[in-house]
Amino acid sequence: MHQFIADYLSKFIHIPFAVDMNGKHLHVGEGKPEFTVTIHQELSKKDLLTSTTLALGEAYMNGVIEVDRDLYEVLDLFLGNMESFHREKADGKKMYHLNQTKKHQKEEVTSHYDIGNDFYEKWLDESMSYSCAYFKNNTDTLYEAQCNKVHHILDKLQLKEGMTLLDIGCGWGFLLKIAVKEYGVKGVGITLSKEQYRKCQADIKNEGLQEQLSVELMDYRDLKKSGYEFDRVVSVGMIEHVGRGQYEEFLSCADAVMKPGALFLLHYISGHKEHWGDPWIKKYIFPGGMLPSLREIIYLLPTYHFYTLDVESLRRHYNKTLLCWRKNYLEHACEIRKEKGEAFFRMWDAYLASCAAAFQNGVIDLHQILMSKGINNDLPMNRVI
Numbered sequence: 001m002h003q004f005i006a007d008y009l010s011k012f013i014h015i016p017f018a019v020d021m022n023g024k025h026l027h028v029g030e031g032k033p034e035f036t037v038t039i040h041q042e043l044s045k046k047d048l049l050t051s052t053t054l055a056l057g058e059a060y061m062n063g064v065i066e067v068d069r070d071l072y073e074v075l076d077l078f079l080g081n082m083e084s085f086h087r088e089k090a091d092g093k094k095m096y097h098l099n100q101t102k103k104h105q106k107e108e109v110t111s112h113y114d115i116g117n118d119f120y121e122k123w124l125d126e127s128m129s130y131s132c133a134y135f136k137n138n139t140d141t142l143y144e145a146q147c148n149k150v151h152h153i154l155d156k157l158q159l160k161e162g163m164t165l166l167d168i169g170c171g172w173g174f175l176l177k178i179a180v181k182e183y184g185v186k187g188v189g190i191t192l193s194k195e196q197y198r199k200c201q202a203d204i205k206n207e208g209l210q211e212q213l214s215v216e217l218m219d220y221r222d223l224k225k226s227g228y229e230f231d232r233v234v235s236v237g238m239i240e241h242v243g244r245g246q247y248e249e250f251l252s253c254a255d256a257v258m259k260p261g262a263l264f265l266l267h268y269i270s271g272h273k274e275h276w277g278d279p280w281i282k283k284y285i286f287p288g289g290m291l292p293s294l295r296e297i298i299y300l301l302p303t304y305h306f307y308t309l310d311v312e313s314l315r316r317h318y319n320k321t322l323l324c325w326r327k328n329y330l331e332h333a334c335e336i337r338k339e340k341g342e343a344f345f346r347m348w349d350a351y352l353a354s355c356a357a358a359f360q361n362g363v364i365d366l367h368q369i370l371m372s373k374g375i376n377n378d379l380p381m382n383r384v385i
Contacts, residue, residue: 012084052085057280080361123328128172169238322356
């Protein structure tokens with residue numbers, strides 16, 4: 001087993017490392033080991049050959065695997081070689097993941113976002129923004145970078161006082177609050193998370209925004225019968241939850257509530273290629289989550305008469321955002337271990353570290369696509385920002 005593990009790992013770890021198992025130490029590769037993997041009990045060969053990320057992810061969660069170096073640093077050394085990982089053969093059902101009924105999607109969303117606001121408050125910044133920040137300066141704090149991100153989006157949307165703005169998947173409402181307070185628009189947010197909804201409602205009341213802002217518990221598919229009509233639409237980190245095979249419906253629902261010439265900014269984590277998703281992430285972090293590639297979204301836009309105005313990658317910004325979150329998370333390690341247990345703590349640490357490494361290595365990206373519904377010749381001819 002010791003040699004099997006060393007040979008297995010060396011297929012995608014192309015630097016020197018060491019394996020400690022059953023009292024035996026094996027040096028793999030030439031040169032000083034970059035890190036040592038300690039394995040406390042035998043791993044299933046079948047599991048390893050079925051899915052690298054699921055087998056190793058579960059082993060790390062359960063304390064079966066340890067590394068003697070910071071987890072992010074270790075993952076950053078080899079996640080760029082994910083094409084060499086063992087993966088389950090993606091059949092048609094897995095690839096397209098059609099089981100996205102409203103009930104099913106609500107269960108998936110709440111399983112992640114309704115862990116408790118107190119949990120997210122420990123490691124997000126005071127804006128409670130759970131999406132990629134925008135670091136205009138190296139010295140920006142996480143909160144400053146999240147404010148930058150909101151203004152970056154709202155400036156792209158070219159808001160004017162009195163406009164109406166819809167946020168599909170509004171989270172805890174920070175973007176909408178900035179929009180109504182600083183840009184003078186009227187906002188509506190929709191979410192499936194009861195925890196997010198409750199906080200939004202409380203904030204709206206406490207900050208006296210009832211006339212300018214409302215938030216509803218609503219599935220995006222109900223927009224078509226909502227009667228709403230908006231000048232601007234934004235969606236940040238939402239389309240990743242709808243599932244391949246549902247992107248068309250998502251875009252159709254956005255189109256249904258947009259005025260002619262309205263602008264739509266779609267901000268989302270994108271896969272470099274089309275893939276049905278990582279099995280460990282889907283099982284433990286984002287059930288049903290799937291990352292559309294940039295090309296498959298761009299391909300669909302003309303069907304709904306959307307004209308692409310601007311595309312921007314913020315990949316490295318998300319790497320830095322995740323490293324900030326992880327730093328905050330580790331600072332609350334004792335509390336989280338006590339409240340959630342060791343396996344949960346290690347699971348979320350692995351999630352934050354692996355996502356940061358995946359962005360750093362270009363396995364995943366973050367794109368903002370700005371589009372108009374039909375032709376809009378009233379916009380400035382030059383790029384706004």
